[in-house]
Amino acid sequence: xxxxxxxxxxxxxxxxxxxxxxxxxxVLPSMIFPLFFSFLGNSSFGRTTSLPGFPKVSSYLQFQxxxxxxxxxxxxxxxxxxxxxxxxENGFFDRLLASPTSRTGILFxxxxxxxxxxAFSTAVFIFALLPFGAxxxxxxxxxxxxIISGALIxxxxxxxxxxxxxxxxxxxxxxxxxxxxxILLFFSSAFFPRExxxxxxxxxxxxxxISHLVEGIRALSLDGFTASATARAVLVPFAIAIVALxxxxxxxxxxxxxx
Amino acid sequence: MNTATGxxxxxxxxxxxxxxxxHTTTMRSAGQLIKRSLINTRRLPSxxxxxxxxxxxxxxxxxxxxxxxxxxxxxxxxxxxxxxxxLGLAMGSAFSxxxxxxxxxxxxxxxxxxxLRMSPTSRISLIVGPVLATWIRVTLxxxxxxxxxxxxxxxxxxxxxxxxxxxxxxLGISTIGAGWGLGLAFRFQDMRGAAIxxxxxxxxxxxxxxxxxxNVMTGWLHxxxxxxxxxxxxxxxxxxxxxxxxxxYMSWSNAYGGLIAITxxxxxxxxxxxxxxxxxxx
Numbered sequence: 001x002x003x004x005x006x007x008x009x010x011x012x013x014x015x016x017x018x019x020x021x022x023x024x025x026x027v028l029p030s031m032i033f034p035l036f037f038s039f040l041g042n043s044s045f046g047r048t049t050s051l052p053g054f055p056k057v058s059s060y061l062q063f064q065x066x067x068x069x070x071x072x073x074x075x076x077x078x079x080x081x082x083x084x085x086x087x088x089e090n091g092f093f094d095r096l097l098a099s100p101t102s103r104t105g106i107l108f109x110x111x112x113x114x115x116x117x118x119a120f121s122t123a124v125f126i127f128a129l130l131p132f133g134a135x136x137x138x139x140x141x142x143x144x145x146x147i148i149s150g151a152l153i154x155x156x157x158x159x160x161x162x163x164x165x166x167x168x169x170x171x172x173x174x175x176x177x178x179x180x181x182x183i184l185l186f187f188s189s190a191f192f193p194r195e196x197x198x199x200x201x202x203x204x205x206x207x208x209x210i211s212h213l214v215e216g217i218r219a220l221s222l223d224g225f226t227a228s229a230t231a232r233a234v235l236v237p238f239a240i241a242i243v244a245l246x247x248x249x250x251x252x253x254x255x256x257x258x259x
Numbered sequence: 260m261n262t263a264t265g266x267x268x269x270x271x272x273x274x275x276x277x278x279x280x281x282h283t284t285t286m287r288s289a290g291q292l293i294k295r296s297l298i299n300t301r302r303l304p305s306x307x308x309x310x311x312x313x314x315x316x317x318x319x320x321x322x323x324x325x326x327x328x329x330x331x332x333x334x335x336x337x338x339x340x341x342x343x344x345x346l347g348l349a350m351g352s353a354f355s356x357x358x359x360x361x362x363x364x365x366x367x368x369x370x371x372x373x374x375l376r377m378s379p380t381s382r383i384s385l386i387v388g389p390v391l392a393t394w395i396r397v398t399l400x401x402x403x404x405x406x407x408x409x410x411x412x413x414x415x416x417x418x419x420x421x422x423x424x425x426x427x428x429x430l431g432i433s434t435i436g437a438g439w440g441l442g443l444a445f446r447f448q449d450m451r452g453a454a455i456x457x458x459x460x461x462x463x464x465x466x467x468x469x470x471x472x473x474n475v476m477t478g479w480l481h482x483x484x485x486x487x488x489x490x491x492x493x494x495x496x497x498x499x500x501x502x503x504x505x506x507x508y509m510s511w512s513n514a515y516g517g518l519i520a521i522t523x524x525x526x527x528x529x530x531x532x533x534x535x536x537x538x539x540x541x
Contacts, residue, residue, distance in 0.1 A: 036462075039479075040465055040466070040470075040480060042477075042478070043476055043477055043478040043479055043480030043481065044470045044471045044475070044476060044480060045325075045328075045470075045471070046476075046477040046478065047331060047475055047477060048327065048328060048331065051327050051330055051331070052330075053327065054327075179309075183316065183320070186316075186320035186321075186324060187320055187323070187324070191324055191325075192324050192325060192327065196326070196327035197323065197324065197326060197327070198326055199323075200323070201323030201324065201326065204323075205324075
């Protein structure tokens with residue numbers, strides 16, 4: 001990447017970040033709903049922490065923290081990708097193509113906004129739930145690792161959703177993937193441990209990538225700052241992000257060729 | 260005197276005819292609106308399928324994910340599907356109801372509703388027709404949910420009454436949702452109303468015994484769910500699906516609270532819809 005490309009990517013990244021933060025009505029639900037579900041879950045399932053198979057936790061909220069982070073980051077990433085699709089719909093994407101802008105910068109600039117928002121919302125969730133019993137056993141280093149993990153999950157999901165945006169050019173299609181994410185979330189270990197599930201549900205949750213994203217962050221929250229917990233929290237989303245970026249980049253190239 | 264009497268007779272006869280005509284027009288118009296709504300369901304299955312899929316998804320995912328809840332002491336059933344099937348049905352019914360508000364917003368935006376208002380259609384039929392159409396859709400959804408639930412292991416503990424109570428609760432919730440959705444759509448006349456419809460229904464449903472019974476809840480939710488009338492509707496809906504030994508099992512004392520909640524909330528929400536419609540006319 002040349003200096004110019006980096007400058008252009010940074011400018012586009014700044015634009016996408018400001019765009020997200022300037023539209024609180026679009027972004028706030030992705031933060032309020034996960035927090036609401038956390039408090040709801042804490043009151044509803046508070047007594048389940050003594051069930052056989054449930055990990056040792058100080059409160060259900062401590063168990064739920066990781067699920068809340070992933071839930072918020074998933075929904076926020078859809079918003080970011082929908083904004084890319086809107087750029088395609090309203091012609092801004094074509095204007096960028098007409099200018100001598102770095103092509104990959106268009107994609108990476110958009111994803112930068114999602115990554116920053118992912119890190120920001122992760123920090124908000126941690127500090128909003130901490131006073132209510134969502135302790136992070138890994139301490140401050142664990143919180144930093146969790147924020148990095150949140151940013152990487154945002155990058156991974158944002159890149160996958162951007163592939164949909166680049167392929168379809170429709171914000172409606174991107175929003176249409178929301179129920180799919182919702183289903184994936186509910187069939188994962190985001191709200192209840194896999195150990196308490198049985199039969200087909202346990203198998204589905206085991207294969208579901210969302211379970212692994214959640215359990216990585218949960219390991220930091222419950223087990224403390226260990227090498228394996230940090231590796232799970234950071235490396236799993238990192239690996240998914242690499243694959244997702246590859247897919248998004250090929251979709252971008254396809255769109256460029258068709259243009 | 261004679262003239263006066265004659266005039267009075269004519270006026271009285273004309274009022275009688277007018278009232279009779281009005282009644283016939285209301286029912287005929289409501290019938291046409293039901294027909295239109297059902298034809299739309301057939302022509303636009305994409306709009307109806309989510310209503311059908313949502314309760315199934317709710318039922319399947321919740322009963323699988325939260326299966327371990329049934330092992331908690333005092334949980335009223337040992338089958339998680341028995342507990343979560345009425346929740347799925349209630350959610351589907353509520354969103355079928357507020358879905359009326361969405362279609363009304365579309366009709367308001369594309370001008371169809373203005374044409375209805377300009378025609379000599381009875382105003383009440385504009386509410387009665389869609390609500391009755393929702394009842395038909397909710398009944399279809401309920402049959403589908405009962406079949407899928409049965410296949411997944413849901414077993415009634417009070418025979419046919421189990422299905423009847425769940426269906427009554429579902430129809431009640433859809434009426435409340437419909438009145439609320441129509442009222443908000445008349446007030447806002449654009450998609451801002453849709454967001455409020457969804458959010459308010461979602462919060463009201465979940466801040467009740469939607470997920471767990473009162474004896475399992477702790478903290479603030481217990482206090483809120485205890486006074487939330489939707490809790491009574493869930494008690495009615497689940498009374499035929501919990502164990503016979505449970506305190507929530509089918510009995511008049513577990514049913515009347517739900518029936519009162521349905522009646523009062525339905526009347527209030529429909530009054531809200533009628534008042535909001537009158538506001539548009541003004």
